[in-house]
Amino acid sequence: MYFDVKGTQVFATTGGKPFDPAQPVVVFLHGAGGDHTVWNLQSRFFAFRGYSVLAPDLPGHTNSEGAPLVSIEAMADWLNGVFEALDCRDVSLVAHSMGCLVALELGSRCPDRLRSLSLIASGLATPVNDALLSAARDKPEAAIAMMTSWGYGAAGHYSRGPVPGNAMIAGGQMVMRGNSPEALHADLTACNDYANGKQAAPQVKAPVQVIVAGKDRMAPKKATDELAAHLPNASVAVIADSGHMVPQEAPNRCRQLLRDFIFQNNPAGQT
Amino acid sequence: MSRFLNFDTLSLHAGQVVDPEFGARAAPIYQTTSYVFPDTDTASSIFNLERGGHAYTRITNPTVGVLEQRIASLEGGSAAVCTSSGMAATYCAITAILGQGDHIVASTQMYGGNISLMKNTLPRFGITTTFFDPTDPDACRAAMQDNTKLIYGELIGNPGLDILDLEEIAKIGADHHVPFMVDATFNTPYLCRCFDYGANITVHSVTKWMGGHGVAIGGAVVDGGNFDWGATDKYPTITEPYAPFSGINLWEEFGPSAFATRIRAEAMRDIGPSMSPMNAFLLLQGIETLSLRMDKHMANTLELLDYLSNHEQVSWVNHPSLPSHSSFDLAQRYLPKGAGSIVSFGVKGGRNAGKAFIEACELASHLANVGDAKTLIIHPATTTHSRIDAEALAAAGITEDMVRLSVGLEDVADIKADFDTGFRAAKRVAAR
Numbered sequence: 001m002y003f004d005v006k007g008t009q010v011f012a013t014t015g016g017k018p019f020d021p022a023q024p025v026v027v028f029l030h031g032a033g034g035d036h037t038v039w040n041l042q043s044r045f046f047a048f049r050g051y052s053v054l055a056p057d058l059p060g061h062t063n064s065e066g067a068p069l070v071s072i073e074a075m076a077d078w079l080n081g082v083f084e085a086l087d088c089r090d091v092s093l094v095a096h097s098m099g100c101l102v103a104l105e106l107g108s109r110c111p112d113r114l115r116s117l118s119l120i121a122s123g124l125a126t127p128v129n130d131a132l133l134s135a136a137r138d139k140p141e142a143a144i145a146m147m148t149s150w151g152y153g154a155a156g157h158y159s160r161g162p163v164p165g166n167a168m169i170a171g172g173q174m175v176m177r178g179n180s181p182e183a184l185h186a187d188l189t190a191c192n193d194y195a196n197g198k199q200a201a202p203q204v205k206a207p208v209q210v211i212v213a214g215k216d217r218m219a220p221k222k223a224t225d226e227l228a229a230h231l232p233n234a235s236v237a238v239i240a241d242s243g244h245m246v247p248q249e250a251p252n253r254c255r256q257l258l259r260d261f262i263f264q265n266n267p268a269g270q271t
Numbered sequence: 272m273s274r275f276l277n278f279d280t281l282s283l284h285a286g287q288v289v290d291p292e293f294g295a296r297a298a299p300i301y302q303t304t305s306y307v308f309p310d311t312d313t314a315s316s317i318f319n320l321e322r323g324g325h326a327y328t329r330i331t332n333p334t335v336g337v338l339e340q341r342i343a344s345l346e347g348g349s350a351a352v353c354t355s356s357g358m359a360a361t362y363c364a365i366t367a368i369l370g371q372g373d374h375i376v377a378s379t380q381m382y383g384g385n386i387s388l389m390k391n392t393l394p395r396f397g398i399t400t401t402f403f404d405p406t407d408p409d410a411c412r413a414a415m416q417d418n419t420k421l422i423y424g425e426l427i428g429n430p431g432l433d434i435l436d437l438e439e440i441a442k443i444g445a446d447h448h449v450p451f452m453v454d455a456t457f458n459t460p461y462l463c464r465c466f467d468y469g470a471n472i473t474v475h476s477v478t479k480w481m482g483g484h485g486v487a488i489g490g491a492v493v494d495g496g497n498f499d500w501g502a503t504d505k506y507p508t509i510t511e512p513y514a515p516f517s518g519i520n521l522w523e524e525f526g527p528s529a530f531a532t533r534i535r536a537e538a539m540r541d542i543g544p545s546m547s548p549m550n551a552f553l554l555l556q557g558i559e560t561l562s563l564r565m566d567k568h569m570a571n572t573l574e575l576l577d578y579l580s581n582h583e584q585v586s587w588v589n590h591p592s593l594p595s596h597s598s599f600d601l602a603q604r605y606l607p608k609g610a611g612s613i614v615s616f617g618v619k620g621g622r623n624a625g626k627a628f629i630e631a632c633e634l635a636s637h638l639a640n641v642g643d644a645k646t647l648i649i650h651p652a653t654t655t656h657s658r659i660d661a662e663a664l665a666a667a668g669i670t671e672d673m674v675r676l677s678v679g680l681e682d683v684a685d686i687k688a689d690f691d692t693g694f695r696a697a698k699r700v701a702a703r
Contacts, residue, residue, distance in 0.1 A: 013520075013523045013524060015524075016516075016517055016518065016519050016520070016524065017517075035526065036523075036526075037524070037525065037526035037527070040524050040525055040526075041321070041322055041323070043524075044319065044320065044321045044519075044524065045316060045321040045322070048315075048319060048321065048517075062526070063501065142273070145273035145275075146273045148273075149273035149274050149275055150273070157275065157276050158276070158281075158284055158285055158286070158287075158344075159281075159285045159286050159340040159341070159343060159344040160285075160286065160287070160288050160340070161323065161340070162322070162323035162324065163322075163323030163350075164323060164325070164331040164332075164333075164335070164336035164339060164340070164535075165331075165336060165339035165340060165343060165350045165351050165352050165353075165528075165531060165535065166323075166340065166343070166349065166350045166528055166531075167285075167340055167343035167344045167348060167349060167350060167351070169275075170343070170344075170347055170348055170349045170495075170496055170527070171349035171350070171496050171526070171527040171528055174349055174495075174496040174497055174526070174527040175526060175527060177497070178499065178526075178527075251322065251323070252322060252323075255322065
């Protein structure tokens with residue numbers, strides 16, 4: 001569905017069910033260069049089990065209008081604007097990679113808005129190397145290749161996903177190409193510049209689950225351990241054989257972890 | 272800085288998760304109609320497209336799934352759906368997005384089945400086609416109508432072997448916001464990955480070079496994931512709610528694989544042209560050696576082109592690798608590893624001499640197929656293209672003296688010796 005946030009049109013998939021803010025809400029926030037489709041093996045599940053689902057595209061990504069945002073803080077403000085525009089309460093926020101930094105920032109600024117927080121494949125910060133940053137600015141195809149080469153683990157590189165017929169790397173690359181030309185560089189710049197994770201994490205009140213990918217080359221275990229250590233109320237789950245793109249590479253295990261955590265912390269009367 | 276698996280590795284490994292129970296190295300043949308669900312929640316999730324999984328082999332099957340993911344991976348597409356034949360793939364791909372009142376712009380140089388589908392069958396369902404000369408992109412542009420929803424062609428045209436200018440045709444599609452679908456059977460992804468040049472969808476008869484051994488019929492549709500279905504209201508089957516799946520909007524939910532998902536959700540369920548698990552297994556064995564076979568096909572083809580070009584009983588030879596061919600430059604550009612292993616040539620003496628040549632050959636098999644490991648020959652005017660009218664025959668560049676050769680993997684000296692026998696017979700007939 002499309003809606004307006006501070007004068008700019010935003011797109012979010014609702015998982016195939018109408019959005020109803022009276023229900024518990026699950027919001028899925030994508031990572032750098034991504035869009036709502038990264039969540040299609042999680043979002044629809046919750047939408048058909050009593051939750052209102054929102055998987056928005058950040059500004060300048062796929063279907064959302066506006067210039068890409070260039071800081072994590074601005075993205076957190078924008079996400080809060082999404083919540084206010086749709087009167088979202090009782091939110092379970094699920095975030096991947098860069099989205100986790102946004103979630104930490106939002107969780108520290110508006111600690112009472114969240115009922116639970118699921119952080120997938122992230123640390124407290126996401127430093128980006130110069131080669132990738134400059135490629136994202138000057139050679140977008142090279143940057144897309146780097147991102148997908150490093151981001152996907154064996155399931156991606158060998159097209160071993162559980163959805164018959166799908167080859168997830170090509171799909172991921174198409175999503176990046178479909179974003180505005182500035183989006184990837186803006187996202188990576190925001191990641192690289194964000195330095196407030198250590199201060200934000202301790203202020204998150206909601207229960208947090210940290211989902212770690214055992215073969216993640218972008219958010220290695222050292223980084224995810226540091227994240228979990230700074231959160232006051234966190235549990236950690238490891239998906240041993242997944243690369244960074246957990247929602248696509250290990251969708252069934254990821255969905256099961258989210259299901260157990262969100263059903264417990266933000267029940268919706270589901271079966 | 273970036274590292275992806277290469278073609279030969281993907282040919283052997285893509286799509287397969289090694290069987291966790293027994294460790295079978297080869298992809299097992301899951302010869303089953305249906306699958307036991309662990310619980311009702313999992314069952315409903317699969318039916319509702321919330322998760323991947325298998326419910327019924329008409330829709331998906333684990334062995335077929337390995338083949339689909341391998342083909343998608345080799346093509347660089349976002350998803351693939353395998354079908355019972357190449358024609359089934361073409362039919363499913365077209366009808367996934369076109370319906371009553373819609374229009375196709377298609378090349379004249381195509382397999383006779385493709386031409387018949389568009390000329391005879393689809394019009395009964397309200398889908399019409401305007402054909403264009405594949406050597407003239409302007410003709411393609413001129414044929415576009417307000418209701419055109421698809422541009423279709425074969426990269427290596429059958430049987431004239433003219434090469435479609437992929438980038439030019441893709442630009443026409445982009446200008447009109449119409450997807451460009453390529454029948455990539457003759458090139459396979461080893462010789463050309465059409466998505467790299469702007470095509471949006473490929474279809475294959477995997478019966479041919481992909482399988483390569485003439486033992487299994489099959490087809491595939493590959494979604495390039497690179498067409499923005501949401502930028503227009505022309506494609507409601509992709510962008511509007513789909514009632515049978517709780518009003519799902521495939522474009523919103525699945526993005527780059529929305530088109531393939533539509534085929535899976537509609538064609539495989541409502542029409543049912545599914546590939547058998549056994550055929551998928553056989554085709555997987557073929558794909559494991561795709562690059563090796565294609566290299567040998569190309570080497571033998573070049574040798575035979577030299578042989579035929581210098582043979583006194585041959586009136587003409589047609590192949591895009593020959594500098595005399597009008598598509599030579601396009602072949603160098605799009606098919607640098609080789610322009611396929613189909614060769615057409617004329618036998619001096621006309622129809623009867625051509626017939627004598629074919630009947631005298633012993634090694635080359637006279638049959639209606641291409642892309643086998645074995646060398647094949649046929650007379651198109653009386654076989655593969657016999658059901659199309661004279662006008663279409665001429666438009667496709669078919670003459671009565673034409674022999675179509677599908678170059679196999681035998682020792683090329685033996686193929687030449689066999690052809691020597693055939694040409695001696697043709698010479699005797701021509702001399703009468």
